[in-house]
Amino acid sequence: MKFPRLLAGPIALAMLFLLPGVPVLADTSIEGPRGVEEISDLSRVTRVAEALRSDPLYLSHLVPMRPVDEEELSDMSAEVAGAFDGEVPLYVVMYASVPTDETGGRPTLFLHALHEVSGADGVYVAVTTDGRSATAAFDSPITPVLDEEGLGPGARPAVTLSNVLAMLEESPRTPVEATPLTSDAAPTVEQQTREPMSDAARFWDLAFPGGVLGLLVAGIYLRWSMTESSPRPRAAVASVEVPRHVRRWFAATARGSRWRFRRRLARELRLLRREFEAAPAEHAGLPRAREAYDAAGLIASSHGLPVTALVCGMVLARHGRRALVAPDRGETLPCRVNPLHDPASRPRSFYLGGRRRTWPVCARCRNADVRESEAMVLRHNRRPHFIHDIDDPWARIALAKQEPFARARALIGV
Known part of the structure; x- marks a missing residue:
């Protein structure tokens, strides 16, 4: 289905003049509960x-x-x-x-x-x-x-x-x-204050995002028009072949994008919270599950953390869920191939990424061939790496067994 060329110009103009209203809605502060x-x-x-x-x-x-x-x-x-x-x-x-x-x-x-x-x-x-x-x-x-x-x-x-x-x-x-319900002093963390702005100042302050998006759509339309008017030779396109191992790297890296891991962390927190709220008050795994929820929730609510921190939050949430299923098992060691797999049982030697590895792995990785497509690959310093090879404190906590909750809170500073 071809893009309707006649509509591209009006759409770009509409985004240029109408999108400033979107940040206005997002900029509106939401007051907390009053009672x-x-x-x-x-x-x-x-x-x-x-x-x-x-x-x-x-x-x-x-x-x-x-x-x-x-x-x-x-x-x-x-x-x-x-x-x-x-x-x-x-x-x-x-x-x-x-x-x-x-x-x-x-x-x-x-x-x-x-x-x-x-x-x-x-x-x-x-x-x-x-x-x-x-x-x-x-x-x-x-x-x-x-x-x-x-x-x-x-x-x-x-x-x-x-x-x-x-x-x-x-x-x-x-x-x-x-005693009456009085107001409190403002928190000193994650607090931002805004001074009131006039409608004219607000419009020009927020017109820039809409203008950028409008110009972006116009540029895409012009580029599309040039491509349609002078298509590239099919032979030249077909002659470019991406090596298989490169395709694997980039496919794995795409799975490790920040927004996707943040969504998965939010899902893990919802599942953990639902499970420990349904557990009886005398359940032996409740303290560890709640500690996992607090630590992972602190990571989820913090801004500017690397992707490895979001992975660490998911691993901590998994620790809490396992504590509710098997409270007598204690602390578990994550799988080195992918810490979101089942816990590691014992080490195994295998080749991964052109190197011989001896890692503690889960039962699935121990009983089958370990493939690069199953390993967790994250982008670190603008290059893709296996999470085990990343020199990052969050990655070390995600793969650690001893006191992961306390180490995560100490790394954030609380």
Whole structure:
């Protein structure tokens, strides 16, 4: 079917003048929920509420310098339980709050949602990873008051908790039925501010993308017209033969494009979340599955990461899903040929990419010929490489067995 030549010019002009309206819609900022009833996703709130039923302190794995010693964590929980001489229930949540989360980065709204889900009265305190704090109280004889100047980021969680408890002890003994839902300070991560623009300034500011696309369509049309008017000889086209191994490289590289891996990572996160939400609360693999979801979700929400990071996020999500299927298996070693295959069982020697390899591989790669089309190939430094051969920290984490979740969070910086 030939391209209707008469329509190419009008289409280019329409894109030139009408497409500036598209970025206007995309540029419109979306406000977060204004109340608990407007929160569309309460899965994390529900998870935190369940944890607070057995422990008054919730310490997210994303909190920097989180203690790994169980005894230290128990001491911190005991401090929270003994606050106010045990007469008023206290719940402390230390977690990551960003503008893209379920509350739009508002810890006070998060606390109100916690009370709505759990139904437990008392004093609630939230401390975010960027040093902000929030309080809420429901049917409490104490009105909590905190001074954020003493809770800046960078302190160890145990020190922050001690400062919080000291401030709460000085709070006024004023009964309160429910503290109001107040606004919070803006998060200091992933936050962008825009100054209002006039309609004329907005049009000229956004006309450039539409103009570029319009000129691009016009250029394609002119190039197409020249090709139709003077076609290249078929013999010259047919004489160019791409070697088979080059076709394989570029086919494999096309499979490793960033947008495709980002879509696959989002799908893996949806599957993992659906599976651990359906699992019973006492399931032995839930802690590892949730840790995998937090680490992979942090990668998915971060911008500017390489393709190897997206692959690492998918591998971490797969670790979490396997923990729900076989919680007693522990940490597994990914297949070196393709970390998205089943876990590796034992090493095998074979030739791949013109070299002899001895890699731990999955059962499928061990029992059949390993082909280049099955291996994961990614573009690194503008050249395609097998993921095992890439000198990149994300690639090493994707192929690692020991503590992949903690290593991924440390690499992002949380």
